[in-house]
Amino acid sequence: MKKTVVELFAGVGGFRLGLGKASNEWEFVWTNQWEPKRKSQHAFECYTQHFRKTDSDINEDINNIDKNIIPEHSLLVGGFPCQDYSVARTGAKGIEGKKGVLWWNIYEILKLKKPSFVLLENVDRLLKSPSSQRGRDFGIMLACFDKLGYSVEWRVINAAEYGFPQRRRRIFIFAFKNDTTYSKKFDGVNFYDWVHNTGFFQSQFPILSENTARYTPCETNIKYNDLVEVSDNFSFKFLNTGAMAKGNIYTEETRPKFNGPFKTLGDILEKGVGSEYYLNKDLDKWKYLKGAKKIDRVSKDGHKYRFSEGAIAFPDPLDKPSRTMLTSESSKNRSTHIILDPETNKKRKLTPVECERLNGFPDNWTNTGMSQRFRYFCMGNALVVGLVEKMGIQLNNIIENEN
Secondary structure (H helix, E strand, O other): OOOEEEEEOOOOOHHHHHHHHHOOOOEEEEEEOOOOOOOOOHHHHHHHHHHOOOOOEEOOOHHHOOHHHOOOOOEEEEEOOOOOOOEEEOHHHOEEEOOOOOHHHHHHHHHHHOOOEEEEEEEHHHHHOOOOOOOHHHHHHHHHHHHOOEEEEEEEEEHHHHOOOEOOEEEEEEEEEOOOOHHHHHOOOOHHHHHHHHOOOOOOOOEOOOOOOOOOOEEEEOOOOOHHHHHHHOOOOOOOEEEEEOOEEEEEOOOEOOOOOOOOHHHHOOOOOOHHHEOOOOHHHHHHHHOOEEEEEEOOOOOEEEEEEOOOOOOOOOOOOEOOOOOOOOOOOOOOOEEEOOOOOOEEEOOHHHHHHHOOOOOOOOOOOOOHHHHHHHHHHOOOHHHHHHHHHHHHHHHHOOO
16 A cells, blocks of 8 residues: 555644654645634645745635545545534424534545544544533544544543643544455454554554553443534543544543653753843833733623632743644743743743744744744644654554555
8 A cells, every 4th residue: 555645734744744753755746724813824835935835735624625625545544623523404404513614625535535544633632622512523433434434432531641841732543444454453452452452543553551540441332323413412421531433432542651861941042132022121010920820700691700720830940841732822921931041041931943942843844935933823823743653563564564
């Protein structure tokens, strides 16, 4: 089987960079990146500057693209947003999801192109959304995969727990067609053995075998007549690890097994950082933003309540992995990282290069003509390249054993 890839929601190329580090045999036959409501498409420009733009790199809204033009491929990858995946009956049109929800574009591509393997990334709250019907949205995704003849394994991975310098927690979803050679290894294997021994994630992201979790493993099924029934009725407490095959679902809370080495925020710092990154004023404002607070507020309907939040370390410790980087990293914001520079002993922000290092990108990867503020934004949206590299190693083995 050829190592051909279609990449959706490509950003500045984290998936492509990670897979490329795992093997130079991956061929990206079609990619799509579109930043809605932005005249300048800086992320796409960054992507194509690094990977040499071709006619198969598309900078258009995926909702408006005819999916039939997408080439055949063996692997579909993408980091897509957590949205409302609910569906409803729409008369003559049958079943339809909400307009503009990007999952339905993935679903349409899976129906048309039937790639053997799929690797997706999302925020871990996907497992719990929506709050009014916990687990429904992920349940709809699993039902879609099941309907199209796929089995699925998922894992919530905190990059710092496997040696990377950022506490970035994301869910990775690996799906495979039930007619692949790879699928045969799970014939007759129970779910526990799948998750702990034979599954996709275990070789690169090992977990403890003993049950030290707060929740006991649990099972359910998603055998409904159609997606509308799933949307209307399904609710389930998904845990950080699990698998689905033939409509049967298993989930378990697992703990990482990793003995180091561990990287820290201090390991990725630049030297000789410019004065523009230092907090030469507004220290009191920063202390307030970072500090604990309780504030009396009134909601729009007149309800009085007390807003409270705990303190954030100020400055951030250098002997631990960083907190999760957000898209607001460039702003004067509670979540923005502030460090005590070991060279000057003065407080400052992280530089764009340091943010790139936290996600495993080469230095100045985003220095391609975009504003400094957007460089931070891109890194707040990006995935940790090293995680994809490790998954790419496993994918190499899987695809090389296919017919």
